[in-house]
Amino acid sequence: MSKDFGLAVTTLWWRELVRFWRERARVAGFVGSPLLFWLIIGSGFGDLAFFFPGAITLTVMVSATFSTMSLIEDRREGFLLAVLVSPAPRSAMVLGKVLGASTLAWIQGLVLLAFLPLAGLRPPAASLLAAALIIYLISFSFTALGFLIAWHMESSQGFHAVMNLVLFPLWMVSGALFSPASAHGWMQVLMQLNPLAYSLAALRHFLAPAADPHRPPLASSLIVTAGGALALVLLATLAARRHPKGSFA
Amino acid sequence: MIVSVRNLTHRYGSRVALDDLSFDVAPGTIFGLLGPNGSGKSTLFRILTTMMAPTSGRVTIAGFDAVRRPDEVRRRIGVVFQSPSLDRKLTVRENLTALGRLYGLWGAHLQSRISETLERLGLADRAGELVETLSGGLRRRVEIARALLAGPSILLFDEPSSGLDPAARLELVSVIAGLRDHHGVTVLLATHVLEEAERCDRLLLLHHGRRVAEGTPAELKSRVGGDVVVLEVADPEALRGRILERFGLQAQAVDGALRVEIPNGHRFIAELVEAFPGAIRSIGLHKPTLEDVFLDETGVSID
Numbered sequence: 001m002s003k004d005f006g007l008a009v010t011t012l013w014w015r016e017l018v019r020f021w022r023e024r025a026r027v028a029g030f031v032g033s034p035l036l037f038w039l040i041i042g043s044g045f046g047d048l049a050f051f052f053p054g055a056i057t058l059t060v061m062v063s064a065t066f067s068t069m070s071l072i073e074d075r076r077e078g079f080l081l082a083v084l085v086s087p088a089p090r091s092a093m094v095l096g097k098v099l100g101a102s103t104l105a106w107i108q109g110l111v112l113l114a115f116l117p118l119a120g121l122r123p124p125a126a127s128l129l130a131a132a133l134i135i136y137l138i139s140f141s142f143t144a145l146g147f148l149i150a151w152h153m154e155s156s157q158g159f160h161a162v163m164n165l166v167l168f169p170l171w172m173v174s175g176a177l178f179s180p181a182s183a184h185g186w187m188q189v190l191m192q193l194n195p196l197a198y199s200l201a202a203l204r205h206f207l208a209p210a211a212d213p214h215r216p217p218l219a220s221s222l223i224v225t226a227g228g229a230l231a232l233v234l235l236a237t238l239a240a241r242r243h244p245k246g247s248f249a
Numbered sequence: 250m251i252v253s254v255r256n257l258t259h260r261y262g263s264r265v266a267l268d269d270l271s272f273d274v275a276p277g278t279i280f281g282l283l284g285p286n287g288s289g290k291s292t293l294f295r296i297l298t299t300m301m302a303p304t305s306g307r308v309t310i311a312g313f314d315a316v317r318r319p320d321e322v323r324r325r326i327g328v329v330f331q332s333p334s335l336d337r338k339l340t341v342r343e344n345l346t347a348l349g350r351l352y353g354l355w356g357a358h359l360q361s362r363i364s365e366t367l368e369r370l371g372l373a374d375r376a377g378e379l380v381e382t383l384s385g386g387l388r389r390r391v392e393i394a395r396a397l398l399a400g401p402s403i404l405l406f407d408e409p410s411s412g413l414d415p416a417a418r419l420e421l422v423s424v425i426a427g428l429r430d431h432h433g434v435t436v437l438l439a440t441h442v443l444e445e446a447e448r449c450d451r452l453l454l455l456h457h458g459r460r461v462a463e464g465t466p467a468e469l470k471s472r473v474g475g476d477v478v479v480l481e482v483a484d485p486e487a488l489r490g491r492i493l494e495r496f497g498l499q500a501q502a503v504d505g506a507l508r509v510e511i512p513n514g515h516r517f518i519a520e521l522v523e524a525f526p527g528a529i530r531s532i533g534l535h536k537p538t539l540e541d542v543f544l545d546e547t548g549v550s551i552d
Contacts, residue, residue: 019336082335
């Protein structure tokens with residue numbers, strides 16, 4: 001990794017953090033609604049611990065993907081235009097954006113993690129650290145996915161539509177709402193095919209292992225989570241080597 | 250030549266946006282691409298800034314091929330877009346710091362360079378302000394500072410004064426001229442604003458992706474014969490026939506008015522008014538403008 005590449009990546013990363021800090025009010029909204037959602041669903045079913053990993057996952061997913069939505073406008077009118085005519089390589093632009101946006105989503109996930117005692121969970125420090133790492137990998141994957149989709153989109157309406165079609169079904173059959181053990185046969189197959197189900201299982205392994213004993217093994221959960229993150233960021237980099245849509249008109 | 254364009258053609262599907270265009274830009278000059286919206290300026294601008302590859306032809310900037318070596322070209326161009334390209338949530342200095350690092354500049358060297366550039370554009374006291382709090386004219390100057398920061402060989406402007414009020418426009422034109430006069434900067438600008446075009450050293454008039462004319466503003470205007478007389482009349486077609494019959498002159502109907510090019514226009518006005526009493530609603534005379542040049546060559550107006 002050359003010096004210029006590293007400089008470009010850290011600069012774009014830093015920009016996301018500064019912007020985030022200046023728009024703190026927005027963050028409260030991102031964390032607030034899943035928290036409420038978790039308390040209502042969890043209390044309704046009488047199992048706050050079971051729904052906790054799912055609530056964190058949802059927060060991180062939504063925050064990560066929607067923070068890449070700014071790409072759609074940013075490249076037509078905004079900072080990204082200046083980045084695109086600079087000598088910084090496209091891969092540095094992708095990595096800087098993905099690292100920046102995923103750090104922000106991660107911070108929001110960590111804020112939610114602070115409510116762990118409310119769910120009656122007391123995992124050891126090492127498990128908390130492992131959980132934090134998995135939350136980061138989920139953030140990273142969904143930021144890269146968001147980037148990949150936003151790069152091909154002309155409008156943010158289109159982005160919303162695609163994200164609703166991808167994000168929520170993915171989350172609903174990830175084991176966030178129900179355990180594979182209680183699901184019908186075909187649903188169990190779907191859950192086995194859903195990469196997010198593995199990330200959720202890994203998170204549950206460290207945060208609430210007793211809440212759902214019917215999980216895929218930890219090793220495969222970790223491999224799928226890390227492999228997914230890597231695959232998505234590579235795909236995003238490949239996509240960005242072509243010119244963005246919307247700059248052609 | 251700092252920019253050299255040879256036989257450049259670009260098609261969107263079957264629509265031809267640029268048609269076999271060739272021109273050169275000499276260092277230390279302001280070169281203008283003048284044409285109405287849809288004339289191919291924006292396409293040409295995207296190709297020159299390496300944002301798009303042409304269908305065919307060759308573009309060389311500071312000695313590097315824009316298609317084969319976009320990285321080398323990007324290092325040597327400063328681009329000011331029509332739409333804002335600053336992060337509104339960052340301060341002026343933060344914006345420039347971020348962009349400077351993308352060019353491999355950093356640390357104390359970058360900071361002193363930023364101060365120097367801001368000074369040059371009269372923005373030194375604005376460094377700590379958030380971009381979103383600045384006026385349109387100031388923002389445009391920050392954009393220029395951003396484009397100049399890495400010491401480019403050439404500055405490329407897309408519609409530099411779009412969205413600016415008349416005062417800010419005027420000021421911007423002198424900022425650009427100042428960069429050429431005091432710092433030897435080469436500037437290429439795409440515009441449809443005549444005041445901007447007037448200030449260029451050399452102009453390329455563009456229509457439907459083709460070169461209409463090229464030269465200095467004075468050269469281009471001298472092609473128009475003498476004065477331009479513009480008549481507002483109730484029935485342009487009828488009067489056009491009568492002018493041809495009576496004076497043997499071809500008048501041009503443009504936007505419901507008649508245009509006649511003629512030396513010693515003031516005498517002609519008297520004769521016209523005498524000849525067609527009541528038929529003329531108003532009459533005006535002016536020295537040829539670039540608009541007249543464009544009208545002569547294409548039959549349509551720039552705006």
